[in-house]
Amino acid sequence: xxxxxxxxxxxxPPYKKYVTLNIVFNILSAILNLFAFALIIPxxxxxxxxxxxxxxxxEWSAQPLSWDWWKSVPEIAQNNFxxxxxxxxxxxxxxxxxxxxxxxxxxxxxxxxxxxxxxFYTMIPIRTGVVRDVRNQINRKITExxxxxxxxxxxxxxxARVSGDVNEIEASIMxxxxxxxxxxxxxxxxxxxxxxxxxxxxxxxxxxxxVAGYVMGKIGKTLKKRSLLGQTQWGALMSQIEETLSxxxxxxxxxxxxxxxxxxxxxxxxxxxxxxxxxxxxxxAHPMSEFLxxxxxxxxxxxxxxxxxxNNSPIDAPTFIYYLVIFYSIINPAKELSKATYAIxxxxxxxxxxxxxxxxxxxxxxxxxxxxxxxxxxxxxxxxWFRYQHEWILKGINLRIKKGRTxxxxxxxxxxxxxxxxxxxxxxxxxxxxxxxxGVDVRDASxxxxxxxxxxxxxxxxxxxxxxxxxIAFGVDRATAQEVEDAARIANAHDFIMASxxxxxxxxxxxxxxxxxxxxxxxxxxxxxxxxxxxxxxDEATSALDTESERLVQEALENLMLNRTTxxxxxxxxTIRNADEICVMHxxxxxxxxxxxxxxxxxxxxxxxxxxxxx
Numbered sequence: 374x375x376x377x378x379x380x381x382x383x384x385x386p387p388y389k390k391y392v393t394l395n396i397v398f399n400i401l402s403a404i405l406n407l408f409a410f411a412l413i414i415p416x417x418x419x420x421x422x423x424x425x426x427x428x429x430x431x432e433w434s435a436q437p438l439s440w441d442w443w444k445s446v447p448e449i450a451q452n453n454f455x456x457x458x459x460x461x462x463x464x465x466x467x468x469x470x471x472x473x474x475x476x477x478x479x480x481x482x483x484x485x486x487x488x489x490x491x492x493f494y495t496m497i498p499i500r501t502g503v504v505r506d507v508r509n510q511i512n513r514k515i516t517e518x519x520x521x522x523x524x525x526x527x528x529x530x531x532x533a534r535v536s537g538d539v540n541e542i543e544a545s546i547m548x549x550x551x552x553x554x555x556x557x558x559x560x561x562x563x564x565x566x567x568x569x570x571x572x573x574x575x576x577x578x579x580x581x582x583x584v585a586g587y588v589m590g591k592i593g594k595t596l597k598k599r600s601l602l603g604q605t606q607w608g609a610l611m612s613q614i615e616e617t618l619s620x621x622x623x624x625x626x627x628x629x630x631x632x633x634x635x636x637x638x639x640x641x642x643x644x645x646x647x648x649x650x651x652x653x654x655x656x657x658a659h660p661m662s663e664f665l666x667x668x669x670x671x672x673x674x675x676x677x678x679x680x681x682x683x684n685n686s687p688i689d690a691p692t693f694i695y696y697l698v699i700f701y702s703i704i705n706p707a708k709e710l711s712k713a714t715y716a717i718x719x720x721x722x723x724x725x726x727x728x729x730x731x732x733x734x735x736x737x738x739x740x741x742x743x744x745x746x747x748x749x750x751x752x753x754x755x756x757x758w759f760r761y762q763h764e765w766i767l768k769g770i771n772l773r774i775k776k777g778r779t780x781x782x783x784x785x786x787x788x789x790x791x792x793x794x795x796x797x798x799x800x801x802x803x804x805x806x807x808x809x810x811x812g813v814d815v816r817d818a819s820x821x822x823x824x825x826x827x828x829x830x831x832x833x834x835x836x837x838x839x840x841x842x843x844x845i846a847f848g849v850d851r852a853t854a855q856e857v858e859d860a861a862r863i864a865n866a867h868d869f870i871m872a873s874x875x876x877x878x879x880x881x882x883x884x885x886x887x888x889x890x891x892x893x894x895x896x897x898x899x900x901x902x903x904x905x906x907x908x909x910x911x912d913e914a915t916s917a918l919d920t921e922s923e924r925l926v927q928e929a930l931e932n933l934m935l936n937r938t939t940x941x942x943x944x945x946x947x948t949i950r951n952a953d954e955i956c957v958m959h960x961x962x963x964x965x966x967x968x969x970x971x972x973x974x975x976x977x978x979x980x981x982x983x984x985x986x987x988x
C-alpha cells in the first residue's frame with residue numbers, strides 16, 4: 374500500500390478540487406441511499422399491519438447546542454416520522470399512504486442517482502488529466518534524456534510504456550480513487566447505520582468480515598509480479614512490430630517472412646499464456662466476494678432470526694429487513710474494493726516500467742550559472758577520452774579547428790568518427806579531458822546556447838511527417854515564407870518542391886517517405902541553411918546517394934559550407950579533397966593528419982583507404 378499512496382501523491386494533487394467534490398457527492402449519495410431504504414420500514418408495517426404502537430408528537434428541545442439535544446435527535450426524528458405516517462394512515466387510509474411513501478422513495482432515489490452521477494462527473498477530469506500528465510511527462514523525459522539511454526532501450530518497448538502501461542496506470546488510479554474516496558465512504562456510512570439499527574448484529578458482522586478480507590488478500594498477492602512480466606512481454610511484442618515495419622524491405626529481400634512471422638507468433642503465444650494467468654487471477658475477485666458475501670448474509674439471517682424469535686427482541690422484523698438491505702448495500706462496495714486491489718497491483722507493475730523512463734537521470738545538464746559561448750576563434754579538443762560501458766572508443770584526442778576551416782574525419786567503421794563529433798554538441802559527455810569553444814568548456818555553457826551554434830546534416834536525413842515548409846523551418850521560430858524559399862533554393866530543393874502537389878504545403882509522409890534519398894538530403898540541408906549556424910557537422914551526408922543526387926547534394930553542401938567552420942565525416946574520400954585538414958582515425962586515435970596530397974605521400978592509413986575505394 375505504501376507504493377500505491379506514493380502513486381497517488383505523484384499524480385493526483387493537481388486535481389484536489391475534483392477529489393474534494395467527488396468525496397462530497399459520494400457522502401451525499403450514501404446518506405440519501407440510507408434515507409431511501411428507511412422508507413421500507415413503514416411500507417412493510419402498513420402492508421403487514423405489524424406495528425400497533427401509538428405515537429404522539431414529541432417537542433424538540435429548546436437547547437439545540439447541548440449534547441443532550443444531539444443525543445435525542447435520532448429518537449425524536451424517528452418518533453415524529455412514525456407519528457406522521459400513522460396520522461396519515463388514520464386520516465387518508467393505508468393505500469394513500471403507500472402511494473405517498475412510494476413517491477418519497479422515487480424522489481429520494483432520484484436525488485441519490487444525481488449525487489452518484491455528479492461523483493462520476495467529477496472523476497472524469499481526474500481520469501483524463503492523469504493520463505495526459507503522465508504521457509506529457511514521458512514525452513518530456515524522452516526529449517531530455519541523452520542518446521546513450523536509448524541505445525540500451527528498444528523503441529517498441531518505449532512505445533508500449535507510453536500506450537499500454539499508461540492506460541494501466543489510468544485504470545489503477547481510477548480504481549484506487551474509488552477505493553479511497555467512494556467505497557470506504559459507503560462502507561463507513563452503512564456500517565454506522567447498521568450500528569444504530571442493531572449493534573448486536575453489527576458486532577457479529579465484524580467477526581465475519583476479517584475472515585473474508587484475509588481470504589481475498591491471499592488470492593491477490595502474486596498479481597503484481599505476473600502483471601510486470603506481462604507488461605514486459607507486451608513491450609517486447611511492440612518492439613518486434615516496430616522492427617518489422619522498419620525492416621520490411623530487408624525481410625522481403627531475404628524471403629524471411631515466415632521466420633519473422635514465426636518469431637512474432639511464439640512471443641505472442643507466450644504473452645497470451647501470461648495474460649491468461651493474470652486475468653484468471655483477476656476475475657477470481659468477483660465470484661469469491663459474491664460467495665463470501667452470500668455466506669455472510671446467510672449467517673446474519675440465522676443470527677438475526679434468533680434475535681427476532683427470542684423474547685424481548687432488540688429488533689423487529691421490518692427493521693431487520695432494513696438492516697439486511699443496508700448490509701447487502703455494503704457487499705457491492707466491498708466487491709469493488711477487492712477488484713480495485715487487483716487493478717492497483719497491475720497498475721503498480723506498470724508504474725515500475727514507466728518509472729524506468731521518468732526516474733532516469735540525465736548526466737547531461739545545463740550548469741546553474743552558464744557562461745556565454747560563441748565561436749570567434751577556434752574549437753579545441755583537449756586530451757579527450759570517451760567510452761561506452763567498459764571499452765574506450767576515443768583515446769586522448771587532441772584537435773584544433775580554426776574558425777572558417779573545414780576539417781574532415783576519415784577512418785574505418787568503428788574507429789570513433791561519429792562519436793568524436795557527437796561530443797561537441799554534448800549528445801554524450803566527455804569522460805576525460807575537455808572540449809572548448811574559444812576557451813569556454815562546452816560543459817560550462819547552456820545546452821541551448823551550445824546547440825544553437827551547431828547545424829547537422831546526417832547520412833540519414835531525419836525528416837518528420839509534415840509539410841516541406843515545416844520541415845525546413847523546424848529549428849527556427851517564426852521563419853518567413855521567403856526565408857524558407859531562399860534556403861530551399863540554396864539547397865537545390867526549390868524546383869522539386871514547387872513541382873509537388875501543394876508546393877511548400879505538401880506533406881512529405883512518414884520520415885519523408887514520399888521523397889527520394891537525394892530530395893530528403895536536400896531538405897535536410899535547407900533546414901541547416903535556414904538555421905544559419907556558425908559550426909556545421911556533416912556526417913557522411915552523401916554516402917547513400919547515387920551519382921546525380923550526390924552532385925546536386927554536394928553543390929548544396931558547398932553552398933552551405935561557405936564561411937562556416939565545418940567538420941565532415943566522410944565515407945567517400947573524393948568529397949574531401951579540398952578540406953583544410955584531414956584527420957585519419959584508427960581504433961579511437963588520430964593516427965594521421967594533413968591535406969589530401971600530403972597524406973597520400975606518407976603511404977599510411979589514408980593511402981590504404983583511398984586504394985581500397987579505388988579498387
